[in-house]
Structures are given as structure tokens and as C-alpha cells.
Amino acid sequence: MSSAKVASTSNSLMSDYFEDDRASKDMCPICKTDKYLSPNMKFLINPECYHKICESCVDRIFSLGPAPCPYPNCGKILRKNKFKKQIFDDLRIEREIDIRKKVGNIYNKTEEDFSDLKEYNKYLESVENIIFNLNYGIDVEETEANLIKYEAEHKIEILEKNLNESKKNADLAKYQEARERLKQEKIRIQKQMEVEDKEYDKQQQQELLDKLTSGSSANTDDIIKQQNNNKLLRASSRKKKLQQLNNQLDQEFNKTNPLYKHAKDLEDSYKTPFTPFKGDRDLNKNYTLLPIPNDVDELMNIENHIADSYHDPYVNQLAKNKEYLGAGWRLQNVFERALDEAFIGLGCIIEKEKA
């Protein structure tokens, strides 16, 4: 209902205001307050007519209940609770997003609801058409009526879908939260370990000094070497431990994660190599290739090497051409391509398959 009116205010009328807006972008046209002078001022719009009004004016005019829009020649009845902050600078976009949201709430099917991609695309296109019509004021009444009719007819479906979606979103939120927690935990452990390491280093330093002052001065080098070795050993063991802890955390996280299975499936599907025809090619060729001379010496002296190979004087002669050779042209490719094509579609009996 609302957007029927929106559309009827449609482009010509609105564009006047857009131009007006450009001139006094930062000034409320009602109370003439300027943003320059009162930087805290906020503009609000109402999706009935999309006229910009500053917050204090909205409070002042609409606090007592619905009132007409204060813009000259507009006069639409507006309610305070419908006012919202403008997100997009261009009001046309703002309006389209609103329409999109509204239609999207009704036409909320996803790809899973369709048997094949073609159907889904058809559906998407019909939705786009509705949005376009509403946005540009084409057959608004009819489209609007259809929309309402569709909503009434598919009420339960829409609700169900919404429920499912919100569940999914909740799962996702949970997942993200858990992930964040995991991250924090990891950071915490790492920090703790770093602190420990620092302390240990200090201690070692102290020990070293003690040793150097008290011990025999003969082989200070040896002592320092040993110390360094110890340090390295410890560092690697610490690293291992950190790794272990992280793994443990990851595992725990995955156990409790509701989306884990889904993610795993997805990962698996990435692991299987991509095949454009959804299956591996049948590698049995229908022919066995005769030996074909392929290295340069053989090719240069091809007459003596084709006894067992394919006989085609013309092509075999081409194989000797150095320019062709340099460019990567090979006899084998020529023969293979022809032979492949000879058996592609040989077994398709069109008469039967198209009947």
C-alpha cells in the first residue's frame, strides 16, 4: 500500500526536491537550521514521501500523532515511528533499497527451493521485474495487487522460510561468536607463553652471569655455547607445545560447532577436482595410436621413420618445417585431434535419442 503512494509521487515530483536538496543540502527546509551552526543535527526521512526533515522538527511536528508532511504540495500523512535515518546519500537508491527489502520479505525463496538453476533464475527475474516496476512507477497498482495476492497465497511458506533463515542466521552468529572466543583464547595462551619465555630468559641470563663470575674462566666460550644450545632446544619444544595447545583448542571448537559438518562438506567438495561435465572423462580411447615420430632427429629424417606410423605424405612433409616445429606444431597433435573427432559422437543415434 505504502509504496503505491510512493510510486505515485513518482519521479517528476521527487526530482524537484532532489534538486532543491542539492542546493541546501545541509539545511532543514522546515526550521532552516543549518548543519554548519548546529553540527549535532540529524536528518530523518519517511518512506511515504522521502522528504528530508531534521530530528527536532520531527519531534516537534509528529509527537502528537500523525500529521501531514510539512513540505509544500506534499501533504502526505506521516507517522513518527516510520521515520528513519537516511543511509544512502541518493534518495532514489534509498527508496529502491526499501522496495527491495519489502519485496524480498515476501519473495524469500532461495536456490534450494528450486529443482534446477533455470527455474531459480526465472524466479529471480520475476522478482527483479516487480522491483523495477514499483521503483519506476510502471503498472504500480497491478503489481502491488499481485504482490499482496502472492503474499496472501503463500503466507505459510513465507513464514516457514523466514523461520528457517533466522535459525540459520542464529547458527551463524553462534559460530562467529565461538570463533571469536577461540581466537581470543589462542592469543591469551600465546601471550602467557611469551611472558614465561621472557622470565626464563632473564633467569638464564642471570645464571650465565653467575657461572661466568664463579666458574673457571678457562672455557667461557663453551659455557656460552651450551647456553645457546639449551635456549634453542627450549624454544623448539615451546613451539611444539603451543602448536599442540592450538590444535587441541581447534578440535574442541569443531566438536561444539554446529556448522562444522557443513563446513567439512564444503571443504570436501573443494578437495575433489573440478570436472566441467560433473564426472571424469572416460580415458579409454576408441583407437590405439600408432607410433608417431616425435623427436627432432626422427622428424628431420621422417621418410625412414613412418613405416610403422600413419601415412599422409602432405602432413608428414609439414612436420619437417622448422618454423612449425619451433612454434610447437607436432604431428601427434594433428593425428590425435582427427582421431578424437572421428569418435566423438559416433555412438549418438540422433533418431533414437531425439525421438
Added chain:
Amino acid sequence: MKESTTDTKSSSEGSEENPEAKRKRISNDDLYRRSTQFEIWSYTAESLEAAKKKANAAGQIIATKRFNEAFAELKKASPEVFENNKDKLNPESLLNLITFEEESKYLNYYTPNIIQIAKFFKMPTQVKLTAVSFFKKFYLENSVMQYHPKNIMYTCVFLAAKSENYFVSIESFVKALKGTDAKDILDLEFIILSSLKFTLLVHHPFRPLYGFFLDFQAVLLHPSPLMYDVSVNTLGTLYDKAKNWLNENAVLSDVAFLFTPPQIALAAMYDVDKRVTDRYLKRKFLRDHADKLDDIKEEPENGDVKKEEAKVKIEGDKNIDNDAADSTATKTHGETSDIQTQREQYETLVRTIRKCIKVAKQVSKSPQDEVKEIDRKCFFALNPRKLIEKQVKKIAKEAAPSEVV
């Protein structure tokens, strides 16, 4: 026989006993089934006929509409002439549309011209074939009563040259064709493209033919010649003859809509030399069993079943474990069914090839005078105004002398 089971198994596609076949493999034939040539441009004989008839019917409707508009316009301009000569100036007697048969003849007349044009520009065979293919496809979607074939023909050649990477600039192309403007051709380009549904890749039988020429060598000559009178040279002449056969028969006929390129190529070979080609096919598709089955024309499976039973009996007599006997029985059965499917494949292939030859040879040349008559009709179908004006003039002429007298 038992030993050979493993060999035949790996080569037979999708037999159920084969565990490897459980995962579906994409065969070469499946690849062809995904091509637009198969998906959009392959027909059965009936559906091809239906498509042509549909195009003709649609053309007739459009031509009639055009005629009626022109008739009403002219009648408005000079109502008294039309009133006075109702018997000679009425839509029923004037309107003379091209029938389905006439349209086919007309198009058959034009197709060889495409090859002539392509030859004139010294275009490769590939371009010629693609141009013919475009032309034929265009008139499956449209009628000569919508677009006159002359310019369509030129545009098809121009377009085919571009799509087959043999570019001819529009200026030099038009220069060679008298009485045709660049605009005529460029305007039609998009119309043709959309009628083709933007499918520009055409698979022709010539490369498969070359492939078979190579495979004939591999199968019939290596490791040692199979037939005493077949050598590299005889195969070469067979190949050349087959190429000519394709040029003469296949290109102008509708086989490209009805059969796949390899089938057409084999048809050419088969029609040129049946003996050699049949030997090749048997050797290729019946594999090792070819020699055994060659003589058994009827009920090949009967003999095998008997053998199988006999085997089981013997083994049973020898007191071998029953299970083992069973397993051998199923094995031999699997093999016979393999042979059977091979046999079936071979037979359907030969049947298809024969059909292809028959269709390819059906094309008849359209007689010149008949085509001229159709051409006149086509002109008037496209320009009904001229037809009516001509009739009006004729009436005026007839009326004039009587007035003088």
C-alpha cells in the same frame, strides 16, 4: 574365451559387472551430447520436416498479412478501380504464396550457390560448409517469404568467414558482389545470428573423415595388412573419393541435422568402398570375435549358450565345486552379453550409416524454369504492393483500347 573376459570388460562401457564403471565416466558420445549441434540443431527426420513446415507456415501468415495491408492501402487510394474490377482485383485471386514443396526446391537451388561464392573468394572448405550450415539453419527458423535468400546467402558466407577465422573485409566482400551494399549485409548479420541462436561452432564431417583415414591404416594395415588388395595407396584414393562424396552429397543435403559428423564420414567411406569399410567396422567394433561371428548371421547367441551349458556339464561331471561352476557360468554369460552388445552396436551403426547414405543421395537439382517461377512468387510475396499495382496497370491497359474503339 575365458581369458579374454578381462580385456573386453575394460573396453565395454558401463556394463554392470564392471566395478570401475560404477562411477559414471563421461564418454566421448556424452561430450557430443553437450554440444549445441546436438542439443539445438539435431533432429529426427520427422521433427526436421515439421520444423521446415512450421517455418513455411509462419512465412505464409506474414506474407498474407503484408499483402492485406498493401491491398487495403491501394484500395483506399483508388476505390473505384477496385470496385469495377472485383473479379480480377481481389485477394483470393491475387495472393499466390510459396508452398512448402516450392520453398524446399527454392532453397535447394540456392545452397550450391553458396559454395560457388565461397569458391570465388578462395575460402577454405571449412568456411564453405559453415556457410551452408548457417544458411540451412536460418531457413529452419525463417521462411523465404520473410527474407529473400539472396542477401541471406551473402551474409551467411560473410559470417561464416568471420567465425571460421578467414576474415574478409566488408568492403572487398561487397565489391565482388554486384548490386549488394555493405548495409544490406551488415543489417542482416544480427538477424541471422539470433536465428542461429548464437551458436557459431559447427562440427563438420571432414576432420572425422581424416581421422578414419588414419584409423583405417592402423586397423587394416598394422601390424600386417589384413586384406591382400588394401594398401596405403588404395586407402588414399578411398579417402579422396570419400571427400568428393561429402562435397557432392552430404554438404547439400540435410544429413548434418540427422546424423553426427563421424557417422556422415563413415557413410562416405561406406558408400565409396563398402567392402573395405565393412571389414574395418567389423574388426573395430566386433573386435576379436569378429572372425568367429562373421559367418553366423542369425542367432549368434544360441550357439554360445549351448557351449556354455556344455561347459557347465563337463565341469559338474568332474565334481568341481558347484560354486566355482556357477561363477564360470556367469562369467561366460557376461562375455556373451558383451559380444551381444557389441553386435548390437555394430548393427545400429551400419543401419545408421546406410540411412545416412540414402538421405544424402536424395537431394535433387531444382530445374531452372521452376525456380524462376518460384523466384517471381517470392518477389511478390515480399513486395505485395508491386503485385497489386501490376494487376491494376494490366486492367487499365485492357480497358484503354476498348474505350478508343
